[in-house]
Amino acid sequence: MKDKTKLVAAGRPRRKPFHPVNPPVERVSTYLFPTYDDYIEGGRNIVYGRLGGPTHRALEETITALEGGVETRLAPSGLQAVNAALLAFVKAGDRVLVTDSAYDPTRKFCDRFLARFGVETVYYDPAAGTGVADLITTNTKIVFAESPGSLTFDVQDIPALAKAAHAKGAKLLVDNTWSGGVFLKPLALGADVVIHAGTKYFSGHSDCLIGSITSRDEETAKAIFQSLLQIGANVSADDAYLTLRGMRTLAVRMEAHQQNGVALAKWLAKRPEVKRVLHPGLKNFAGHTIWKRDFAGASGLFGVILNPVGKPALKAFFNALKLFGMGFSWGGFESLCIHVHPENNRTATKWTDEGPVLRLHAGLEDIDDLTADLDRGFAAMGAVRG
Ligand SMILES: Cc1ncc(COP(=O)(O)O)c(C=O)c1O
Known part of the structure; x- marks a missing residue:
């Protein structure tokens, strides 16, 4: 089966x-x-x-x-x-x-x-x-x-x-x-x-x-x-x-999370505010070759490293989001976006990338609404910078 x-x-x-x-x-x-x-x-x-x-x-x-x-x-x-x-x-x-x-x-x-x-x-x-x-x-x-x-x-x-x-x-x-x-x-x-x-x-x-x-x-x-x-x-x-x-609905949900996750990752990769996307399904990601060998797909959880930006601009980004919630978990039907600090969680290796790291969870909402929400966040971020 x-x-x-x-x-x-x-x-x-x-x-x-x-x-x-x-x-x-x-x-x-x-x-x-x-x-x-x-x-x-x-x-x-x-x-x-x-x-x-x-x-x-x-x-x-x-x-x-x-x-x-x-x-x-x-x-x-x-x-x-x-x-x-x-x-x-x-x-x-x-x-x-x-x-x-x-x-x-x-x-x-x-x-x-x-x-x-x-x-x-x-x-x-x-x-x-x-x-x-x-x-x-x-x-x-x-x-x-x-x-x-x-x-x-x-x-x-x-x-x-x-x-x-x-x-x-x-x-x-x-x-x-x-x-x-x-x-x-x-x-x-x-x-x-x-x-x-x-x-x-x-x-x-x-x-x-x-x-x-x-x-x-x-x-x-x-x-x-x-x-x-x-x-x-x-x-x-x-x-x-x-x-x-x-x-009972896990398989169909995973497909939908994958679809939205990959679409968001590709959309984010083109944004000027984004330095790097951390998504195993993207060809230029370090772990992509092993992911392709061993995995049958990607879930909805991934990250982005933003180009360095000040706290007030970052705050404006998060506060402008209406669909992406700020919450510590993931895997539910809803989209999430949080600011994380990998530099604090490593001892055997060093996290050297500058710029804030965001962790996103792609939920089951319509992809156009999700990109519009992030767009709204980036606009708010840009307004503070400007
Ligand atoms: C990879 C991973 N393992 C384990 C856990 C712990 O799960 P729980 O919150 O149910 O204790 C989490 C929670 O975020 C997780 O992300």
Whole structure:
């Protein structure tokens, strides 16, 4: 089955004599077992609310169908999915390698939390590829990738990272949120674990937080399950339901985000205010060749570096926008634009580009209205400059 079909058909258990099209919300803390034997046997992981119920299983099955692998487990947020996946494989004295382009709270978890428990984090150049092997010591348990990085869009060579990690017994974990699971298949490229902030494209409507972790093999899946269990992670059935509802239309939304994203990137590339566009789908972007080899498309999240401009002009730009909202998330149906600071989030490499960096999320609005909105912003910016 192709992704479009999987997203429609997966996670829909059939009950006799009839059943709802989409699994409904089943809100449970306590399950009751009718007989002593049932109590001893338990259901397949459905024994207590914190371990999830039918609504959660339906979503997990759908994500597993999309990503491949053997099993998916949910977490209450994308960040906790990242954290639980990291915690599953490390102990005091171990080392993890993390891409320098990683989502900042992922870095903070490593620097401020893992460090307290004696786990060392070493950041690597997102362009390293097989070169990451030089940093893999005998105590290195994890290579963590996020491709493309959600601030600067550095595309990583996942097959090369997998090869280097596996040669020294480490696992490759990939945050695949950017691709929505539709445009990149890290497990097929050699990764051991795929993580999503389902908060973004999976749920797709900017109204719930959720994370997922999909494992390549049973042993990895067991470690992930134990990690989430011991942390006490819990996902509400309502959020699992909303996310599964969103996933039914994921494939068509991703196509629409891609279309608007590419159109905006090309439009922005021609603007005099723009120095460089950070979009993996553009031919002149540094990561384009690897993106073309490994990805089936581009989502709606990308960046631009503006030519240097003062704060008042930048303020005027943002305040003139009517459709692009200023918000910290992305992956919903709406367009967003924020000012970001990649220079503050790097240690292994240096961000040397001068000029403000904007991160845009192309929503599902009409492209002409979106370009008109940015045009309005640039006009306001120019008026302040002038
Ligand atoms: C790439 C990436 N990973 C993980 C997360 C964390 O997701 P959540 O906000 O659901 O914790 C985010 C959130 O912005 C993200 O951009």
